Amino acid sequence: MLRSFVVFGLLLLFSLSVFGQKSETPFYKVKYDPKADPAVELQKTVAVAKESGKNILLDVGGEWCSWCHKLDAFFETNEDVSAFLLANYVPLKVNMSKENKNEEFLSKLPKIEGYPHLFVLDPNGKLLHSQETGALEEGKGHSHDKVLAFLKEWAPKKQIQ
Numbered sequence: 263m264l265r266s267f268v269v270f271g272l273l274l275l276f277s278l279s280v281f282g283q284k285s286e287t288p289f290y291k292v293k294y295d296p297k298a299d300p301a302v303e304l305q306k307t308v309a310v311a312k313e314s315g316k317n318i319l320l321d322v323g324g325e326w327c328s329w330c331h332k333l334d335a336f337f338e339t340n341e342d343v344s345a346f347l348l349a350n351y352v353p354l355k356v357n358m359s360k361e362n363k364n365e366e367f368l369s370k371l372p373k374i375e376g377y378p379h380l381f382v383l384d385p386n387g388k389l390l391h392s393q394e395t396g397a398l399e400e401g402k403g404h405s406h407d408k409v410l411a412f413l414k415e416w417a418p419k420k421q422i423q
Contacts, residue, residue, distance in 0.1 A: 289353040290337035290344065294324045296361035303354055304367075304387060311352045311385035317418050318387065319351040322368065323378035324359035330378040333395060336404040343410050350417035351382075382416040391416050 304318075311318050323330035337344045347353065358364055358377065368374065371381055372392040382391040398408045 288338070288344070289348070289355075290334040292355055294330070294355050294357040294359070296324075296357045296359050298357060300354075300356045300364050300367040303356075307352050307354045308383075308385065308387045311383075311387075314352065315385060315418060316350055316352050317385060317390065317416065318383040319347065319353045319413075320356055320371075320381040320383065321353060321378055322356045322358055322374060322381070324357055326359055327377045329376075329395065329399075332403055333378050336409065340406055340409075343406065343413065346410065346413055346417075350413065380412075385418070 304320075307318055310316075321330075321333070323333075337347070356364060356367065358368065358374075371389065375394055376396060378395050380393040380395060381389060382393070384390055393412060395404070398404050398412055400408065
């Protein structure tokens with residue numbers, strides 16, 4: 263009973279703290295927040311990822327970024343991809359903008375050439391993969407098959423019991 267309460271508390275804290283919005287807000291509707299401290303938010307995200315056994319998907323971008331909005335729209339309209347993402351990852355948006363470049367936080371990650379940029383971390387916060395999203399595009403948007411294949415490739419491997 264206590265464990266269930268702790269898990270619920272962590273998930274609620276994650277929903278309110280990491281996203282800064284109501285827990286019903288889908289991850290693709292969460293804005294990039296220049297006031298958020300990504301190091302603090304990542305600590306909270308790691309706690310949720312460890313408890314759930316999911317990897318972490320860092321989405322680096324900004325409200326100024328048209329392709330960031332296209333990626334959010336992609337997840338909104340491709341429910342199967344969003345469902346897979348949420349089943350296997352804890353998403354966290356990290357702002358990069360004129361208001362806050364988050365240089366100290368981002369300096370610890372591989373160089374970013376364009377936005378949005380995705381990083382996959384294990385449940386402990388260790389970097390597994392750096393993904394420029396141009397490779398996931400097709401035409402004037404993102405490819406369903408490429409995005410899903412990327413998410414499947416870097417999803418945590420389920421242990422067979």
